[in-house]
Amino acid sequence: MDFDVIQGDIAVQSADALVNAAGTSLRMGSGVAGALRRGAGQQINEEAMDEGPIDLGAVAVTDAYDLEAEYVIHAAAMPHYGDGEATAESIRDATRNSLECADELGCRSLVIPALGCGVAGFDLTEGGEIIGEEIDAYEPEALEEVRVIAYSDEEYDAIRAATGEAEESKRTDGRKADR
Template sequence: MDFTIIQGNIAEQAADCLVNAAGTSLAMGSGVAGALRDAANGPINEAAMAQGPVPLGGVAVTDAYDLPAKWVIHAAAMPHHGDGRATEQSIREATRHALEKADELGCRSLVIPPLGCGVAGFDLAVGARLILEEIARFAPRTLAEVRLIVYRPEDQQTVETVARQVRDDG
């Protein structure tokens, strides 16, 4: 499956589904989760936490409330307790499960951030490669458009370079 790289605020992206970079408790704190929580204008944090905790790599779905999407998929790429660090396995599993859940919901478009690469401390270039490899090998039924979004303009070039490598390898 192909993908595009964009830069901006995930809470402003119109898509069937937005992916939240969550911890296993599904509590929506800072970073991507905070941006989505603040823009949703509804009890999205409570709705997410009511489904937690989930296993590392697991996902939960909530309504998107006032976000320009139908659903938010909360993908747990990092543990809530302990050192709170993402791993290669947790990033791959959270990405794969988010893609599968979006497809199961009948979504055509999805926006996903670099799971595990913010608060969870995973290297952006390595994490982006893991995510893009999972997207590239995913065989969707309904999902037609996947956008990997970075917040900081300086991160876009890093992820674009990784994206070229993944496309060349594929």
């Protein structure tokens, strides 16, 4: 399975499935969820909330609507807003469950953000290491490509360093990383 770290906006990525950094309520507020909601349209939030709440570390699937994907996998790496922060275990479970879900759906490509490392408050470097470990350990059936996406330069650099992808990473505009 190919693995890469890219920088950009998850809402403009093209893949079979995109992963939403969700809270257990599945309400799509800000951050990654907000970007996906704005790109897909309000109906994705309504469908997601119909699927929730879910357990911490679990996933739910919705249509991707107006996004360049077939599915959005909502991965609950953090509790409902204000009910606590992400943990190493919740990030590990949400990552593994996202990979398994994409595989079960027959997806060949998946884009996943730094689950639990934004508004959920988990350390970006440690979170990147956990996500990288789960991707490395996963043995796919259908899944051929996983891209971990970072929005900011700081997030991009931290995830690249944490996952050991510094030499192979590319920005979403196709330029080789110049760092």
